[in-house]
Amino acid sequence: MKDSDFIKVFAPATVANVCCGFDVLGFALDQPGDEVWVRQKESPGVTISAIEGICGLSTDPAENVVGIVAQKMLRELDVPFGVELQLHKGMPVGSGLGSSAASSAAAAFAVNELMGRPFTTQELVPFAMEGERLASGSAHADNVAPSLLGGFVLVRSYDPLDVIPLGVPLELYCTVVHPQVELKTSLARSILKKDIPLQKGIRQWGNLAGLMAGLLKADYSLVSRSLHDEIFEPERAFLIPLFRQAKEAALEAGALGAGISGSGPSIFALSATATQARQVEQAIQQVYANSGIDLNTYVTQVPEQGARLVSQPTLHAQK
Structure with a gap:
């Protein structure tokens, strides 16, 4: 075969x-x-x-x-x-x-x-x-x-x-920077507090609802205002070297918002245009330029399609 x-x-x-x-x-x-x-x-x-x-x-x-x-x-x-x-x-x-x-x-x-x-x-x-x-x-x-x-x-x-x-109700571009440091998901989850103060929870629910509304209303400003993590990012940020500086640089370069991708250590930033996403990439790269930490970076549009065929044989298996 x-x-x-x-x-x-x-x-x-x-x-x-x-x-x-x-x-x-x-x-x-x-x-x-x-x-x-x-x-x-x-x-x-x-x-x-x-x-x-x-x-x-x-x-x-x-x-x-x-x-x-x-x-x-x-x-x-x-x-x-x-x-x-x-x-x-x-x-x-x-x-x-x-x-x-x-x-x-x-x-x-x-x-x-x-x-x-x-x-x-x-x-x-x-x-x-x-x-x-x-x-x-x-x-x-x-x-x-x-x-x-x-x-x-x-x-x-x-x-x-x-x-x-x-x-993808709203055209968005994502900049992803992956610092080459080891961060186990188990550690990133283990440090999270089990109880959430009510006021923080209310702000978080509001941000999630605002992000959904911003996407569906094609409102970049609302998306930007809603891309904030009141609860988990503050507890995890110290696990990723230079995270706060990288996030600040991304926002200054025009990103709508930025944060930790999953449990980290990758950092993501969303932008309204490909040009802005490239500028964000360069800004974050500058933050890490003299750190001795290697980076993988990606700039991609948020795609409509997920998993897809690359190729297939002429004949399919039959049940």
């Missing part, structure tokens, strides 16, 4: 939380992202035949997010054959850009294509969430949902799951 026998799917990185939407809001990026390749095999079960682009990930399907997602889907569909997967990582682990979510989303989308699309893209979200459960211990959707669906996505509820795609 040849590489051309694989269905190949790309799923993008994501920014979760978006300042005021902790664990309930995220949006997709154009880049970076992961690819998952899938093809049918005669024997039942899931195998992972290759992992490229990163070292240290297990090929045991019970210990890799793509394997977990595929296993869940095969059990649900009750098919007599199995699947072979390959994971091609295009983004680093622990970046705060939804690395495990991109892999999980790509796996769900790819297996769905192989099976003839028995599920809608939105119905793939719970399967991809199982990959997140393995990766972080929590089956959250604020990364996998936008990676699958594109644009902005609101997770209104987890019980029952209620995922609301918002699309």
Whole structure:
């Protein structure tokens, strides 16, 4: 069998939380992202035949997010054959850009294509969430949902799951800067206080509602006023070297708002134009210029589409 026998799917990185939407809001990026390749095999079960682009990930399907997602889907569909997967990582682990979510989303989308699309893209979200459960211990959707669906996505509820795609109602560009420092999600979550003062909660709810309204009303000023985290960013900022200086530089360069992407260490900033987004990138790069910290930077438009086919063979597997 040849590489051309694989269905190949790309799923993008994501920014979760978006300042005021902790664990309930995220949006997709154009880049970076992961690819998952899938093809049918005669024997039942899931195998992972290759992992490229990163070292240290297990090929045991019970210990890799793509394997977990595929296993869940095969059990649900009750098919007599199995699947072979390959994971091609295009983004680093622990970046705060939804690395495990991109892999999980790509796996769900790819297996769905192989099976003839028995599920809608939105119905793939719970399967991809199982990959997140393995990766972080929590089956959250604020990364996998936008990676699958594109644009902005609101997770209104987890019980029952209620995922609301918002699309891209307002043209926005995102600057992402990833300082090359290690920051474990478990640490970033462990330092968060369990109790929230009422006044801070009220301001946070107002900001989230304002951000939703600003997106839907195409009101850049309202979006800008709402991109503030009253609760979690103040507790996490010290974990990211030069974060406060980078955020200040982004705002001075014209960003609508800036904050921590997911649990960090990546920093994101939203802008109204590509030119402003590039200026923000340069401003943040200047902050880190003499720090000795290497950076990966991306400037992308917030895309309408999330996971998508890269290529497919002529013949599909049949149930």
